[in-house]
Amino acid sequence: MNDQALEYLQRDPDRHPPAHAPGYKTSVLRSPRNALISLEHSLSEVTAPVFDRALLGPKDHDLVLNHAREGLPVGERILVHGFVRDAFARPVRNALVEVWQANAGGRYRHRNDRYLAPVDPNFGGCGRTMTDEHGYYFFRTVKPGPYPWRNRINDWRPAHIHFSISGSAWVQRLVTQMYFEGDPLIATCPIVRSIADEDAVRGLIALLDRAHAVPLDSLAYRFDIVLRGARATLFENRLQGGE
Template identity: 60%
Template sequence: MQDSDNKRFVPRDRNWHPPAYAPGYKTTVARSPRQSLVSLQHPSRSELTGPSFKALRLGLHDNDLLMNYREGQGQDGLPVGERIVMFGRVVDQFGKPVPHTLVEMWQANAGGRYRHKKDGYLAPLDPNFGGVGRCLTDDQGWYHFRTVRPGPYPWPNDPNSWRPAHIHVSVMGPAIATRLITQMYFEGDPLIPRCPIVQTLADPEAVDTLTGRLDMARSRPMDYLAYRFDIVTRGELQTYFENQG
């Protein structure tokens, strides 16, 4: 993520991010690059600017996954599952907010099934849940989503691999070239250390940056639990981003 003041790209920390080739995570065997990456020392102006999201027109329920899929569909029901709120701030390493940036998220439903034509998991689709949302951060970098807690799901990395419950997050930043993608896990989930993808991270503190913390003060009695997930875009305390591996 670029610094909004000096527009410089920050070199990634190779000790923080996992290796591109990690045989324990079998997808990397075929997808990892065979040649060294090329560093762009002098990005062009088109890579450093725009688009601006300040004028983006969002729907009334774009950040409310309990409402945004059934809206206009003639359906009266709500999604099945544990109701939660996911919130936090997008900041740089100095705690300076990243305002008016587009935050997008996508997730499986409460049964662990994505609304995707290639998802063949036997868990059923929820007719009242689309699994995607978006919002803009405010002046202080805060974002907020209402949704259901996603379920874990199996995947064919080995005979019994399961992904922990997680929510994918994209932060656009000041330009298309600065888009960062990460995911939030849930505090206390015993599947986190068992996940082959998580195991590619050698530093436990990097894993910690991916964990949403239960916040009872922001939870609403008889309604939902709240999980805080702050996103640090750069510096020593940056959140681990999967597209910077």
């Protein structure tokens, strides 16, 4: 592998939100005070842990069942699925996809969550899966509820699911949130509004996918994810080693 192939595309500042977004109040104290410095990638950035599918439990991808103790969790059962690809549309194989979320009432199973919605004893709110050879993933869960947060008076978070995706390199690691098509709270969320690019916002919204719903059981939502792509030598009109 040559040095050029080791380089990954830089983050696009026009699509990603700024670290300092005054409308999102907690970003003010935790954002850098000085301009970021671009460094050449080294081995520590272009490699990452290799995950073994055998380490996953049989219910890790099923948030409906993986914490059920004395019944099933309350709420609308849904499937979330999609593809993880890089910026050159190549599938990211064997990527670890971790998710966590609030329950159907909008409350996290966390000791610091003081929202008045009850904790669901049969819902843990976290799971994980891995992409296949085509970059495809899926998991089952219940649709999370919105909840108020102390950003400004009467600010509410839209229903969302947190994602952490670990690709084949540390520079591909992505932590993001998925929203649901048609949610009116998306347009007023200060976190979402910190993203200036409307196309980037649409990329965070999962679309209802009736074709993959389970009849009389679960609706489905499609959420595709794009990670950074590794630069590669151009060969005619294709990327060397590309799909």
